[in-house]
Amino acid sequence: MQLGDATATWLSPRVAENDPAALSLLGMIHLRAAVAAARHQDRATATRLLNRAEELADDLGSDENYWHTTFGPTNVVLHRLSIELDLDNVSYVVEHGRLNVDHMPQERSVSHRIDFARALSLAGHGDDAFAELRTAERTSPQLVRNNPRVRETLRDLTKQSPVTAGSRSSEVFVMAQRCRAVQ
Structure with a gap:
């Protein structure tokens, strides 16, 4: 928060000129500070x-x-969604x-898909959540396979859909294994 305030003061002449x-x-x-505030459950500051x-x-x-920075209106919307989650x-x-x-850098688009999948899973939309995770994994396997939120989502999805031979839940389990969400 202090870094944001100090930076705002330092940048204020250039911001006033719409640089x-x-x-x-x-x-x-401001977006990064808003995320930090949300993670401390400070809705007003966020x-x-x-x-x-x-x-x-x-x-x-x-x-x-x-x-x-990949800053602009789209990134603000993506951060708002992440903060609401x-x-x-x-x-x-x-x-x-x-x-x-799709027009956003890989890291940002994958991060959004992971957040959206988490929300879909929590809302009971398991198939949609899994589809988002598959798309994210196709885009950037390393970002998906090493993300704790992905592991948490996959654990929830495997609980919602017990493994049965040949069913979609088997695909969830295989992905969960790739991401080290299950043994």
């Missing part, structure tokens, strides 16, 4: 920081990659999470 690199850097710092990031994204006007607002994520993220 796209400054908007992107400050916007991304919302305030998300709203500020959204203003900066609106000023920027499009998804850009200044300072390798961290704050246990699963229904919000299920309702708003079906987005086209």
Whole structure:
């Protein structure tokens, strides 16, 4: 939080001039701070920081990659969904999470698919959750296979669908083994 405040002060002259690199850097710092606040269950701070990031994204006007931030309106939406998941607002994520993220960098699109799969699983939409995880794994196997949230989701999916020969639940179990979610 202190880093965000210090950076905002340092960047304020450039942000006032709508410098796209400054908007992107400050916007991304607000998004990361919002995630930290959400992980501490501080909804008010997370919302305030998300709203500020959204203003900066609106000023920027499009998804850009200044300072390798991938900052813009889409990334704000993706962070909002991730934060809502961290704050246990699963229904919000299920309702708003079906987005086209193919234009985003691999890490960001896979991260969103993992979050969306987690929300779908928690809402009892196991087949849809598994489909999201399969798409994410095809995009970036290493990011999926080493993610604790994937393991947690796969454990839940295997509990929802006991393994039977030849059924879709067998595919879930095989993926769970690849990701070290089960023995």
